[in-house]
Amino acid sequence: MRIRAMVVAGMAGIGLGTAATGQAAPTREMVSASVFDDFLERAVESTGLPGVSAVITHRGEVVHAGGYGRDSAGAAVTERTPMRVASLTKAFTAMAVMIAVEDGVIDLDRPVVEQLPDFRTGDSRSDRITVRHLLNQTSGLADSTVDIRATESVDSLEQYVATLRTARLAAEPGTRWAYSNVNYNLAARLVEVVSGREFGDYLRERIFAQLGMSESALGDETLHPAQGFNSLFGRWITRRELPGLLDASGSAGVITPAADRGRWLISQTGSGPQRVTEENLTVMHTPSPVRDYGMGWGLEPADAARC
Known part of the structure; x- marks a missing residue:
């Protein structure tokens, strides 16, 4: 089942709320660069959204990328504006794991503890968590059973794993889905251990560089991303970014502009440069x-003719 036969939730751009604008979404026949620009410009104006960037790909090509509104410094948002993509990072982490699988250094169906010996919890059932469980968010780990405050106080993925020693499982591995950053930070640490590389370096060398995503990185030490905003009682306020590791983690740390995101999307459809086999x-x-x-993607069935 290729991704072009599915709808992938959340990667078309950085925020597009049709219902909130009160405008009808353009149909496939209507879509063109000018129509798309007009639609998003009106969406920004009608919602008060400070700024947004978006990209359209079709049949293996970027057909349009653009920016709308302004960032927190007052600069115009463009297709080159670095954006924090938050939990869309998880798809990059899943790809990093799958590259390591093809390298023969990670096994999706072996227990994590056999491949990441430092991983221990206060629940013996965690010995049965596989790498596949992590990526599918079916490990049994949940935010409600982990000391989240402790995980937010660390400076490395190695330290992050150590905070899980008191964690419990909310369910038997493989039996229940629970969305948690913990799964993807564990996966990122596993990549570090088997590759001998820091996770940000691994993403840069094995994914970003190979796909031509030259303006993408993990964390903001080399990039200066646009400041984010939150909506509070109808007002947009500057959002305080996450400290330390959380800004450069396997669950939420990627920074990338719309122009680079187009290259990433193309790789996900099986077109352009590939990082893993079609099977994987x-x-x-x-x-x-x-x-x-x-694995890092929310999926829903779609009419293949529309994809």
Whole structure:
């Protein structure tokens, strides 16, 4: 099941709320660069959204990328404006793991503890968590059973794993879906251990550089991303960014502009440069048995003729 036969939730751009604008979304026949620009410009104006960037790909090509509104410094948002993509990072982490699988240094179906010996919890059931469980968000780990405050006070993925020693499982591995950053930070640490590289370096060398994503990185030490905003009682206020590791983690740390995101999307459709085989790309885009969630991607069935 290739991704072009599915709708992938959340990667078309950075925020596009049709319902909030009161405008009808353009149909496939209507879409052109000018129509798309007009639609998003009106969306920004009608919602008060400070700024947004978006990209359209079609049949292996970026057909349009643009920016709308302004960032927190007052600069115009463009297709080159670095944006924090938050939890869309998880798809990059899943790809990093799958590259390591093809390198023969990670096994999706072996227990994590056999590949990441430092991983221990206060629940013996965690010995049965596999790497596949992590990526499918079916490990049994949940935010409600982990000391989240402790995980937010660390400076490295190694330290992050150590904070999980008192964690409990909310369910038997593989039986229940629970969205948690913990799964993807564990996966990122596993990549570090088997590769001998810091996770940000691994993403740069094995994904960003190979796909031509020259303006993308993990964390903001080399990039200066646009400041984010939150809506509070109808007003947009500057958002305080996450400290330390959380800004450069396997769950939420990627920074990338719309122009680079187009290259990433093309790779996900099986077009352009590829980082993994078509078979493994399909594995990443296949829902788990318990939820319509693949590996870093929320999935829902779609009319293939529309994709």
